[in-house]
Amino acid sequence: MHVVAAALIDTGGRLLLAQRQPGKHLAGAWEFPGGKLEAGETPLAALARELREELGVVVEQAVPLVRIPWRYDQRELLLDAWRVTRWRGEPQSLEGQALRWQRPTGVDPAQLAPADRPLLQALRLPTRYPITPANVPLAQRERWRERLAAAIGHGERLLQLRLLSWPRAAVRELAAELLPLANRHGTGLLLNGDIEGARTLGIGVHLKSSQWAALAERPLPWRQLIGASCHDAGQLARAVALGADFATLSPVAATASHPDAAPLGWPAFHALAEAAALPVYALGGMDPSMLEEACAAGAQGVAGIGGFWPANL
Numbered sequence: 001m002h003v004v005a006a007a008l009i010d011t012g013g014r015l016l017l018a019q020r021q022p023g024k025h026l027a028g029a030w031e032f033p034g035g036k037l038e039a040g041e042t043p044l045a046a047l048a049r050e051l052r053e054e055l056g057v058v059v060e061q062a063v064p065l066v067r068i069p070w071r072y073d074q075r076e077l078l079l080d081a082w083r084v085t086r087w088r089g090e091p092q093s094l095e096g097q098a099l100r101w102q103r104p105t106g107v108d109p110a111q112l113a114p115a116d117r118p119l120l121q122a123l124r125l126p127t128r129y130p131i132t133p134a135n136v137p138l139a140q141r142e143r144w145r146e147r148l149a150a151a152i153g154h155g156e157r158l159l160q161l162r163l164l165s166w167p168r169a170a171v172r173e174l175a176a177e178l179l180p181l182a183n184r185h186g187t188g189l190l191l192n193g194d195i196e197g198a199r200t201l202g203i204g205v206h207l208k209s210s211q212w213a214a215l216a217e218r219p220l221p222w223r224q225l226i227g228a229s230c231h232d233a234g235q236l237a238r239a240v241a242l243g244a245d246f247a248t249l250s251p252v253a254a255t256a257s258h259p260d261a262a263p264l265g266w267p268a269f270h271a272l273a274e275a276a277a278l279p280v281y282a283l284g285g286m287d288p289s290m291l292e293e294a295c296a297a298g299a300q301g302v303a304g305i306g307g308f309w310p311a312n313l
């Protein structure tokens, strides 16, 4: 089943959500306005029709956002999301559905239809995901605290603390020190592998595939981000099944940190990212200048270590 969904964002940056009505599939869940394609209809025509019928607005311009293949118990669908960048008319509830405008960062993913959670994350996650070098000596703690604070100050909105040689307590302590600044800027901090630390601090965690394999369910509440390291379609599917907010898919290109791994290359990355039901960052041999290439290959953005930490920061 092909379903189109619209992200309408007003000039104040608020997103329009509608509540599914009693008696319908997923009744009570909040969703993006839209609906099923009718026979012979193009996605854009369906989007225009649904928004006219449900909200009384005329779509003037819309661009593709993401396509999320999703399976509910009884049905399988392709949620084809569009960002409506221009419309005419004030959205009103023409079918009795509750409507609300909300900042994407304020939306509780738990209240959304499950297939809409990755769509929400695609809207609110940034296009860059810097990761600290693994081999930073503990003796350079102060230097790295300053670098991370500067990165937050310069606009980084997602950071992974991957300080593999440090005791976990030291990484947690650093995260706790950075947290007030990160919260002020709306930057998501993620610990590498430390679910317990993330739970205690109320922050995110980034998990490798072997950690995913050992889990039966999402280990943190929806308001704390979970990233998943993936290398193939099976791992991406497992990350989706366990409710990860996003994945990294690597290595796209040859990389010094994992010299033995065979690079995927852009075509394979593209196919995997497109089929995955969550936002995917390109990782491995990436630097920020490759963002455009990555987005053209279906990525949420670029993630990396070297190249993301300018020497002067």
Ligand SMILES: Nc1nc2c([nH]c(=O)n2[C@H]2C[C@H](O)[C@@H](COP(=O)(O)OP(=O)(O)OP(=O)(O)O)O2)c(=O)[nH]1
Binding pocket: 003, 004, 005, 024, 025, 026, 030, 031, 032, 033, 034, 035, 036, 075, 077, 079, 113, 114, 115, 116
């Ligand atoms: N319109 C819309 N549907 C969504 C979203 N997320 C999501 O999982 N869906 C699902 C719910 C439905 O199973 C299907 C869309 O069908 P629809 O909006 O035409 O719903 P409907 O109630 O008329 O369909 P039905 O229950 O009568 O079969 O996609 C979303 O954001 N917008």
